[in-house]
Amino acid sequence: MSTTAELLKGAAELFPDEVVTSAHVRHLDLPFGAGRFALITLDNGFDHTKPTTFGPQSLANLNAAIDQVEQEATAGTIVGAGITGKPFIFAVGADLKGVELLKKHDEALAIGKGGHDVFKRLSALAVPTFAYYNGAAMGGGVEVGLHCSYRTVSKAIPAFSLPEVFLGLVPGWGGCAILPNLIGAERAVSVIIENSLNQNRQLKGKQVFELGIADAIFEGADFLEQSLLWTANVLNGTTEVVRAEIDRGEAWDAAVAKGRAIADSKVHGAAPAAYRALDIIAAAKDGDLQAGFDAEDTALADLIMGGELRSGIYAFNLVQKRAKRPAGAPDKSLARPVSKVGVVGAGLMASQLALLFLRRLEVPVVLTDIDQERVDKGVGYVHAEIQKLLGKGRINQDKANRLTALVSGVLDKAEGFADADFIIEAVFEEMSVKQKVFAEVEAVAPAHAILATNTSSLSVSEMASKLQHPERVVGFHFFNPVAILPLLEIVRGEQTDDASLATAFGVAKKLKKTAVLTKDAPAFVVNRILTRFMGEIQNVIDEGTPVATAEKAIEPLGLPMSPLVLLELVGPAIGLHVSETLNRSFPERFTVSPNLAAVVKAGKRGFYVYSAENGFKPELDPEVAALLVQGDSVLTEEQVRDRVLDAVAQEIGLMLEEGVVAEAQDIDLCLITGAGWPFHLGGITPYLDREGVSERVNGKKFLAPGIASVPA
DSSP, rough: OHHHHHHHHHHHOOOTTTOOEEEEEEEEEEETTTTTEEEEEESSSSSSTTTOOHHHHHHHHHHHHHHHHEEEEEESSEEEEEEEEEETTEEEOOOHHHHOOOOSSHHHHHHHHHHHHHHHHHHHSSSEEEEESSEEEEEEHHHHHHSSEEEEEEEOOOOOOHHHHHTTTTOOOTTTHHHHHHHHHHHHHHHIIHHTTSSSSOOOOOHHHHHSSSSEEOOOOOHHHHHHHHHHHHHSSOOOOOOOOOOSSSHHHHHHHHHHHHHHHHHTTSHHHHHHHHHHHGGGOOOOOHHHHHHHHHHHHHHHHHHHHHHHHHHHHHHHHHGGTTOOOOOOGGGOOOOOOEEOOSSHHHHHHHHHHHHHSOOEEEESSSSSHHHHEEEEEEEEHHHHHHHTTOOHHHHHHHHHHHHESSSSSSHHHTTTTEEOOOOOSHHHHHHHHHHHHHOOOOSSOEEEEOSSSSSSSHHTTTTSSSGGEEEEOOOOOOOTTTTEEEOOOOOOOOOHHHHHHHHHTTTTEEEEEEEEEETTHHHHHHHHHHHHHHHHHHHHHOHHHHHTTTTGGGGGSSSHHHHHHHHHHHHHHHHHHHHHHHHHTTTOEEEEEOOTTTTOSSSOOOOGTTOOOOOOOHHHHHHHHOOOOOOOHHHHHHHHHHHHHHHHHHHHHTTTSSOOOHHHHHHHHHHHHOOOGHHHHHHHHHHTTTHHSSSSOSTTTTSSSSOO
């Protein structure tokens, strides 16, 4: 039987590049004569921008620190022990870079077991133990504290979570077993399942305390000092910690059932992590923690060796790392400063853009449109949104006044744009209209100004072709709602120069958007893939498959919404317009659905109606059903799914051949950040690879072995 030290030594050899966390032990005399206390501080030697993690060597260091504290506790030279983190960071869990390297089930099992063996020692010490959550705590960082007798939390903590299910894991170092036994199953399901599957929602310090995870809460400024005063009072018996009684009856089962319903609605059975976590929570009802820990070890090892976790880590790396260094972006030193922004148009999209530029750049923003009423409406929208931010306490009165003063609207482009550095148009999606607007803007804008277009599908090169300086035109395609979706497709036209492109990327960074460089190809990335995807679903409906069957066929993908609900969000008219644009470019692959055209002509907002009697679930609108003209070819769900995925795999293969983006990774980054494609699938290409679709259609996988999959 391997000892913990041997297990961790073996694991550390597999992971030579670990950023190692040390565990310093220092001693202090507690106030009020409470006695001598040992405090362990977790610190990786870097500032807060590189959070503390637990790799195998880090766990070994904590294990050695506990060896020392254990001897002192047994000898009676200390009255208690505590654990805390470096400034602003407690610890953010297992080092995922190490997890990626694991190739065998027993290696994965060792990581789970190693963490448990170290953390469990905290609850087994001969003295009470205290966790002081002083800063960001996630995953294993939260769990190490759960093994302590008591916990305090800082009011200033910005992020506290068990995000494992979001990535395709389970909280595997005590979270699934201890948390429901500490705060009850319902609250534990909320933290472990619901928050994770809601885009990894974080808790703040106050919520950690209110949920009962922490026994006391203190201000950030003197957090450790106050925590030690409280500790002294607990050890003296002056402060008694009372925790709520845990309901181990029907409420526990109801919480697990609720968790399964949440998982079904989010991933539709397509990813196993949530269900494995719920199984452990269900079994933890009897309070047998060791059985829970053993189940966590097994689940952790199984999931580490599965495709979903590798896809989750891949997606995490795309969003955290690749997004910060966009492939193909020119040298940022070429970027020009932007001290005034012009927006052509004052409709809803243009107004949303004006608000975003205003909030992020804090420079003058001027809108123009064809009549004063529209201009006033656009500026009015921005002013109203600023007032909403003020009302919610997101900005103060001074900032609200400043932002309000920075936005204006004029009819005369010459007056508005003569000193603008960056001008973006958001007018009607029609080439002749866009070309006319750009000609008018070029005539009055300064020579250095960038001319950006928010087109979703039209050629940027064609738009710029009639200008004297086409090199300063760049595609700058946002996704709706602009404030929420992070993606920004930056399109390089045939004539776009590096300085204009670099300026566009610089602006994107200030806007806090995920910028991806794309070639000037029809509909760029997201709309091209989604239109092919939706087009194939529309085709099978037109040919005769019932709407419900076509929709249900896609459920195993675990998408945030069904295809026809998405169409409703986009708007059938826009969907039809993009399909017509792509049909002109690629008539052999992109069809224009006569049924969709009929729905648009009838002025319908979508295929569904919603009623209170049916709990606002989507029901096929009888008026739409009457419009549908279908053939007699009826496919099964599996046939529909195969056809749709084959079409998507073909399209992505062609896009990569055409060089629309640098790599398959950029396709996934676009779909995750621009279309809410499931994180646990890693976007789309890992899923197509895992399901055998890529090889069936293109004869090869999109990604190399070990990228979003277990290394060979």
